[in-house]
Amino acid sequence: MNIGEIARRAGVSRSTVSYALSGKRPVSEDTRRKIQRIVDELGYQPSASARALANGRTSTIGLVFPPAGNHYTGMQLDFIGSVVEAAAAHDYDVLLSPSGVDSDRSFQRLLGERRVDGAILMEIRLEDDRAEHLAALGFPSVAIGRTAHPEDGWYVALDHTALAAACVHHLADLGHRRVAFVNRPEQLLRTGYESAQRGLDGFTKAAAERGLTVRTYCCGDDAAAGQACLERILHDDPATTALVTLNEAALGGLYRGLAHAGRHVPRDFSVTGVVANRWAETVTPQLTAADVPAAEMGRLAVDLLVERLDHSDAPPRQHLLVPPISLRASTGPAGVPQT
Amino acid sequence: MNIGEIARRAGVSRSTVSYALSGKRPVSEDTRRKIQRIVDELGYQPSASARALANGRTSTIGLVFPPAGNHYTGMQLDFIGSVVEAAAAHDYDVLLSPSGVDSDRSFQRLLGERRVDGAILMEIRLEDDRAEHLAALGFPSVAIGRTAHPEDGWYVALDHTALAAACVHHLADLGHRRVAFVNRPEQLLRTGYESAQRGLDGFTKAAAERGLTVRTYCCGDDAAAGQACLERILHDDPATTALVTLNEAALGGLYRGLAHAGRHVPRDFSVTGVVANRWAETVTPQLTAADVPAAEMGRLAVDLLVERLDHSDAPPRQHLLVPPISLRASTGPAGVPQT
DNA sequence: ACTTCCACGCGAACCGGTTCGACAAGCCGG
DNA sequence: CCGGCTTGTCGAACCGGTTCGCGTGGAAGT
Numbered sequence: 001m002n003i004g005e006i007a008r009r010a011g012v013s014r015s016t017v018s019y020a021l022s023g024k025r026p027v028s029e030d031t032r033r034k035i036q037r038i039v040d041e042l043g044y045q046p047s048a049s050a051r052a053l054a055n056g057r058t059s060t061i062g063l064v065f066p067p068a069g070n071h072y073t074g075m076q077l078d079f080i081g082s083v084v085e086a087a088a089a090h091d092y093d094v095l096l097s098p099s100g101v102d103s104d105r106s107f108q109r110l111l112g113e114r115r116v117d118g119a120i121l122m123e124i125r126l127e128d129d130r131a132e133h134l135a136a137l138g139f140p141s142v143a144i145g146r147t148a149h150p151e152d153g154w155y156v157a158l159d160h161t162a163l164a165a166a167c168v169h170h171l172a173d174l175g176h177r178r179v180a181f182v183n184r185p186e187q188l189l190r191t192g193y194e195s196a197q198r199g200l201d202g203f204t205k206a207a208a209e210r211g212l213t214v215r216t217y218c219c220g221d222d223a224a225a226g227q228a229c230l231e232r233i234l235h236d237d238p239a240t241t242a243l244v245t246l247n248e249a250a251l252g253g254l255y256r257g258l259a260h261a262g263r264h265v266p267r268d269f270s271v272t273g274v275v276a277n278r279w280a281e282t283v284t285p286q287l288t289a290a291d292v293p294a295a296e297m298g299r300l301a302v303d304l305l306v307e308r309l310d311h312s313d314a315p316p317r318q319h320l321l322v323p324p325i326s327l328r329a330s331t332g333p334a335g336v337p338q339t
Numbered sequence: 340m341n342i343g344e345i346a347r348r349a350g351v352s353r354s355t356v357s358y359a360l361s362g363k364r365p366v367s368e369d370t371r372r373k374i375q376r377i378v379d380e381l382g383y384q385p386s387a388s389a390r391a392l393a394n395g396r397t398s399t400i401g402l403v404f405p406p407a408g409n410h411y412t413g414m415q416l417d418f419i420g421s422v423v424e425a426a427a428a429h430d431y432d433v434l435l436s437p438s439g440v441d442s443d444r445s446f447q448r449l450l451g452e453r454r455v456d457g458a459i460l461m462e463i464r465l466e467d468d469r470a471e472h473l474a475a476l477g478f479p480s481v482a483i484g485r486t487a488h489p490e491d492g493w494y495v496a497l498d499h500t501a502l503a504a505a506c507v508h509h510l511a512d513l514g515h516r517r518v519a520f521v522n523r524p525e526q527l528l529r530t531g532y533e534s535a536q537r538g539l540d541g542f543t544k545a546a547a548e549r550g551l552t553v554r555t556y557c558c559g560d561d562a563a564a565g566q567a568c569l570e571r572i573l574h575d576d577p578a579t580t581a582l583v584t585l586n587e588a589a590l591g592g593l594y595r596g597l598a599h600a601g602r603h604v605p606r607d608f609s610v611t612g613v614v615a616n617r618w619a620e621t622v623t624p625q626l627t628a629a630d631v632p633a634a635e636m637g638r639l640a641v642d643l644l645v646e647r648l649d650h651s652d653a654p655p656r657q658h659l660l661v662p663p664i665s666l667r668a669s670t671g672p673a674g675v676p677q678t
Numbered sequence: 679a680c681t682t683c684c685a686c687g688c689g690a691a692c693c694g695g696t697t698c699g700a701c702a703a704g705c706c707g708g
Numbered sequence: 709c710c711g712g713c714t715t716g717t718c719g720a721a722c723c724g725g726t727t728c729g730c731g732t733g734g735a736a737g738t
Contacts, residue, residue: 015728028687053726055725112382364717389694
């Protein structure tokens with residue numbers, strides 16, 4: 001079951017078997033066929049560990065994702081799935097690492113023990129010690145999201161600033177004047193989560209530009225928090241007629257809160273935001289939102305990483321995506337505000 | 340940065356360094372301290388590939404999950420997360436393999452190239468060629484779900500038969516007489532998906548036992564399919580007053596269909612089923628359902644696999660879980676059927 | 679017939695760990 | 709004073725591949 005056994009049966013040396021299989025040196029057609037036949041018969045496959053040791057490449061990429069403390073979102077799942085599939089298409093396996101911080105044991109294992117050739121980082125923060133650490137080491141990695149200093153790195157990201165602004169303009173165009181912003185949990189915002197930060201930023205700037213009256217909220221990643229958040233919004237300003245959210249998991253709760261308050265969507269109240277389309281279509285009425293192309297982002301991230309692995313001297317490349325707003329059924333013209 | 344370098348700096352042999360770090364043979368306190376100091380200074384970590392080659396263990400487990408063709412469900416995500424965390428607690432990494440069938444390339448890589456010490460199989464079918472293949476090879480694995488011949492294998496599973504039956508009894512106790520069953524997509528049922536098959540089975544038997552009039556449906560894994568399915572249900576038998584579903588992803592669509600049809604939940608129509616609690620709490624009104632303990636299952640699966648890896652001769656162990664129905668707000672007594 | 683060249687294949691070294699057998703030094707009891 | 713035992717360390721072999729340099733035999737060239 002090892003290469004020596006194949007060599008013995010074929011009556012050739014181990015190196016010849018290696019060359020026959022890798023094609024890195026010419027081998028006569030006869031011996032190549034003989035070797036191939038034996039390999040097929042025995043179902044021989046070379047050991048990944050031995051190969052990795054010999055040529056220094058593991059054919060594995062690490063996917064660093066946040067620990068379970070945060071609830072997972074549907075977007076993350078689509079993302080993981082597409083990364084694994086795209087990696088398989090390039091003959092890479094995917095090793096999962098549930099890492100928060102750079103000092104994390106699991107993260108150290110990936111790098112220190114050289115288990116992976118490169119890494120994809122999810123859930124980027126504006127100041128991200130993992131990203132900085134990898135960059136300092138020159139370790140091949142691609143970030144999903146932009147840090148505060150993105151120019152020199154490889155990344156695939158959504159332009160959250162532009163997306164939040166697009167939502168604001170959409171609502172303003174419909175005549176809404178008092179709009180709330182429902183962000184991810186406060187803890188994520190404080191620790192500098194890029195989507196939460198840039199989204200808030202884009203929302204605030206665009207709202208100022210359009211002269212809207214706004215309030216911004218942080219909201220836990222679950223339905224109950226969403227419902228509570230909506231109650232606060234209507235309590236703080238009952239004249240609010242629309243909201244923008246980045247918080248998928250709270251969406252159901254927001255809807256529930258609106259139903260409880262007797263606000264009909266979209267007649268009395270408009271809802272929009274940035275959400276994976278699977279979620280946008282699950283709620284009733286379906287959410288008008290900028291659809292997060294999670295699967296495409298996963299694929300792009302793998303493509304970028306593979307390119308970086310193949311050409312270690314290649315200059316950084318980036319993809320900054322701005323998906324359009326899909327018009328569904330949750331927004332409409334502003335009516336007469338209830339007071 | 341390799342063990343020879345450490346040995347050189349400490350003025351000892353490579354084997355001494357190895358023993359000092361692993362503790363498999365006694366090393367004098369002096370030399371151990373000297374070696375440890377150098378290791379700490381240099382931040383040395385042994386190469387995973389070399390270690391795996393030498394001792395035949397990769398410290399990695401494979402997680403075989405379905406390819407993206409199927410939509411992922413929230414349950415799967417919780418599951419993956421908990422597996423990764425539980426594995427990390429046992430000092431194992433997790434390698435993802437998006438495999439459907441036994442002949443799959445990615446699956447072959449896991450086994451043939453000996454990338455993993457053991458595997459966890461998700462999305463089990465009653466006749467599962469992957470599970471049989473692994474069993475035939477004696478390869479350490481734990482299934483999430485039961486095949487048709489479960490007695491000799493290691494698994495963690497829900498008792499879908501009992502859960503579906505519990506839903507039926509719950510509805511029957513509330514006085515419902517005409518009940519629909521909304522299953523996973525037909526293609527999954529036909530290919531022998533165990534949750535779809537056993538759930539259908541448990542539903543049918545329990546309904547017969549209670550003398551209910553039932554209809555069973557397959558439904559695509561998305562909101563639009565759920566809505567369409569509900570329309571068919573009311574079209575086929577407008578007197579239907581309740582449904583049981585296993586289909587998380589269709590749930591939002593089912594609710595939407597009910598709203599469109601003017602059926603109020605739970606006054607006019609009761610909904611229950613087997614669903615991860617995160618989803619059950621997202622819809623309005625919150626779903627009375629048997630909550631799938633995905634995170635717990637992931638943890639148990641890893642525990643079982645680690646036990647099997649540590650004691651290769653251990654007899655098979657299983658966990659068959661029957662979570663209780665969480666009473667929320669989506670079921671109520673049967674009213675007068677609308678005709 | 680004698681070089682020249684090329685195509686093929688071989689042996690050995692190497693990747694970076696682990697592990698086994700052996701050996702030296704120190705201590706003990708007889 | 710000598711044999712036996714323990715403790716600590718070393719050298720070498722091994723895991724299963726890849727890769728480099730060299731040797732050989734046959735065909736081609738003059």
